[in-house]
Amino acid sequence: MSTVITLVDKEQYSLGHSLFIAPVLGGVVSKLPDIIEPAFHPNHRQFFHSVTMLTLLSAGLLKAYRWSPEEPLEKFIRGAILICGAAYLSHLICDASTPKGLPLVGKF
Numbered sequence: 001m002s003t004v005i006t007l008v009d010k011e012q013y014s015l016g017h018s019l020f021i022a023p024v025l026g027g028v029v030s031k032l033p034d035i036i037e038p039a040f041h042p043n044h045r046q047f048f049h050s051v052t053m054l055t056l057l058s059a060g061l062l063k064a065y066r067w068s069p070e071e072p073l074e075k076f077i078r079g080a081i082l083i084c085g086a087a088y089l090s091h092l093i094c095d096a097s098t099p100k101g102l103p104l105v106g107k108f
Contacts, residue, residue, distance in 0.1 A: 002009075008021075012023055022079075022083055025080065025083050025087070026083050026084070026086070027087070028092060029083070029084040029087040029088055030087040030088065030091045031091070032087075032088055032091070033048050033049050033091050033092065034091075036048045042100065045095065045102060046103065046106035046107045047106040047107060048106075049092065049095055049102055049103070050102055050104060050105055050106040051102050051103070051104050052104065052105045053092065053105070053106075054096070054102065057088060057089055058089065060081075060085060061082065061085035061086065061089065064081040067084060069077065
């Protein structure tokens, strides 16, 4: 017997049921690190592009994943948090795989 892990609930009012909102929200949030810290120079990656941010975000995302909300609004908020967190995290992981990588802490 295998268990499948999903990022959003499969119940009514879940953000995962919106085939328009989820990809748009994820796409916008995945650009957020570069909006906060624009690439004006090669060393633009600071705190919001750091290993520290990646770690904090991962811990917060895990906590949101384990949260079991009861109310429809809370389920929607959980779905939004998971989508936004995964989008931001994917940006950091992609940046970490470049030759410049990510700074440990960076300037705030």
